[in-house]
Amino acid sequence: MEEVERESMDFDVVIVGAGPAGLSAACRLMQQANDAGQELTVCVVEKGSEVGAHILSGAVFEPRALQELFPDWADRGAPLTTPATRDELYLLKDAEKAQKLPNALVPKTMHNTGDDLTRYVISAGNLCRWLAEQAEELGVEIFPGFAAQEVLHDEDGTVRGILIGDMGVAADGTPKDGHMPGMELRAKYTLFAEGSRGHLGKRLIERFQLDEGKDPQHYGIGLKELWDVPEAQHEPGLVLHGSGWPLDKHTHGGWFLYHAENQQVVVGLIMDLSYQNPWLSPFDEFQRMKHHPVLAKHLQGGKRVAYGARAITKGGLNCLPKMTFPGGLLIGCDAGTLNFAKIKGLHTAMKSGLVAAETVYAAIAAGDEGGRELTAFTDAWEASWAYGELKETASFGPAIHKYGTVGGGAYNFLDQLVGGKLPEVHDTTPDHATLKPASECEKIDYPRPDGKLSFDKPSSVFLSNTNHEEDQPCHLKLDDPELPIRENLPLYDEPAQRYCPAGVYEVVEDDAGKPRFQINFQNCVHCKTCDIKDPAQNITWVAPEGGGGPNYPNM
Structure with a gap:
């Protein structure tokens, strides 16, 4: 194949x-350079059509890292306008009954x-839009609508930047009119802040064996809706969490419902991807959950205005990979810095970005030409309050996996009382290996919406x-195109048609009446669940043409 001539830019x-991790790093890098009167070039690449388009989070936000980054954030107009005012935690016993925990x-x-x-009910997307404004004012270049497709390596493996995906490639791989080859963005250091199960981060972890000696990473799927509700039932700052019904004892997770600003309520379900029953559909569990009286009273009479889904990296400290490699760093949810015991990850992701920026800037300011492994990051990260949070709650997720929601909850309650000093619990089974055969599980008949x-x-x-763009190569790659029908269908009734929250995967009949695995990639909301949960690890998510995917409003 003819070698494509590509332009290149150096930063x-x-x-x-x-x-939050990438933008915090960008802001802190430029703050340091500007304070020192030193020239520094920083570029942020974003695959969404705009900053915030692919951001999905609860979110109740702890502004600790934001306070470190911009002590005057309130004067700068940061979108933190709704303090959390009241907290409630429920255990749903069945479709009607619930216990409110004292x-x-x-x-x-x-x-x-x-x-x-003070914590705030916020839109993480709007926080990122605001952070992007601060970054650009400081001198950062931001390129939305461009997807990083490959990592650039030297012959010895050192990371030297990224390759942007081509624009204008047809489904058969041939260039269309207006085809634009992706540009090489070369850098002394490259920070990967792609969020949960980043497709480049995944490759870097494999290439540099960053997870050696660690437990397998664990994930959840988060589904979220935004509702406009009547003024009479709106209580800004009300924060509800719960667990139990509709999830069974082998399926772990919990729900959230927050009263935000502007007469809006956010509601969501986080479900661990370690579940066993292949008949289970996270989307349908979420839909029926909203009918419980504890949740329904907050939504009735309202109007749903937005929906989204995204994987969550929730394994905790024992699953956290090494975050350094020659020429770069892995930060935020791309590494797995979320504190699942708090159900919060924005503050720890931001802190990882700040530590990364301080480490990288110190190296460059000292004349470093790049390409080294910045081991100083590890020392600084492990000395941070964010790492301390993860260390204190290292057994939170594994305990729930091992002992169940109630038993694990009791373990974690005691562990927090003694400052994380109970014997550590580990979960060494990866999420893709937990499914049981469909024949051994109860089929779930979900109610019609x-x-x-x-x-x-x-x-x-x-x-x-x-x-x-419909005429482009499918970004959901099958290592073996026949495997879904040959193995997953008879064994698990092909779970992709249920674990995907967007209807991307279907089993349909071909003209001869035989089953065929169909991929509707146009529906993909970039949640990465398929890349995580496929039992054969046969599906690989790669970035589609830049600008594609969801366009979330204030999610």
């Missing part, structure tokens, strides 16, 4: 992903009120504003 630092039994990591730290509280997948994907 001091290239950052992949305009999320405050004394709520783990301290789940408290969002009642101490000296009523169109008021619960909805189907097509109408939900419509509210994610997802769009992809």
Whole structure:
């Protein structure tokens, strides 16, 4: 094949992903350079059509890292306008009954009120949009709508930057009119901040064996909706969490419902991808969950205005890979810095970005020409309060996996009382290896959506504003195209048609009446669940043409 001629740009630092970790790193890099009167070139590449388009989070936000980055964030107009005012935690017993937990039994990591730290109900997308504005004012270049497709390596493996994906390639791989070869962005150091299960981060972990000696990483799928609700039932700052129904004892997860600003309520379900029953559909569990009276009373009479889904890296400290390699760093959810005991990751992702920026800047300011492994990052990261949080709650997720929601909850309650000093718990089974054969599991008959509280997948994907250029190569790659029908269908009734929250995967009949595995990649909301949960690890998610995917509003 003819070698494509590509343009190239050089920067001091290239950052992949305009999320909280990447943008915090960009801002801190330029703050240091500007304070020292030193020239520094920093570029942030974002695959979404705009900053925030692919950002999905709860979110109740702890502004600790933001305070370090911009002590005057309030004067700068940061979108933190709704303090958390009231906290409630529920155990749903069945479709009608629930137990509200007394405050004394709520783990301290789940408290969002009642101490000296004010937390805020926010839109993570809007926080990132604001951070991008601050970054650009400081001199950072941000390129939205460009997807990082490959990592650039020297012959010895050192990371030297990234390759942007080509634009204007037809489904058969041939260039279309207006074809634009992707540019090489070369850097002294490259920070990978792609979010959970980043496709380049995944390759870097494999190439440099960054997870050697670690437990397998664990993930959840987070599904979220945004609702407009009547003024009479709106209580800005009200924070609800819960677990139990509709998930069974072998399926772990929990729900959240937050009253945000502008008469809006956010509701969501986080479900561990370690579940066993292949008949289970996270999307349908979420839809029926909203009919429980504890949740329904907050949504009735309202209108659903947005929907989205995204994987969450939730394994904790024992699964956290090494974050350094020659020429770069892995930060935020690309590495797995989320504190699942708090159900919060924005603050720790931002802190990892700040530590990375300080490490990289110190090296460049001292005349470093790049390409080294910045081991000083590890020392600084392990000395940070964010790492301390992860260390104290290292057994939180594994304990729930091992002992169940109630038993694991009791372990974690005691562990937090003694400052994380109970014997550590580990979960060494990867999420893709937990499914049981369909023949051994109970088939789940989900209720039909009523169109008021619960909805189907097509109408939900419509509210994610997802769009992809149809005439492009499919970005969901099958190592073995025959495996879904040959193995997954008879063994698991092909679980992709249920674990995908956007209807991307279907088993349909061909003209001869035989089953065929169909991929509707245009529906993909970039959640990465398929890349994680496929039992044969046969599906690889790669970046589609830049600008494609969901366009989330204030999610």
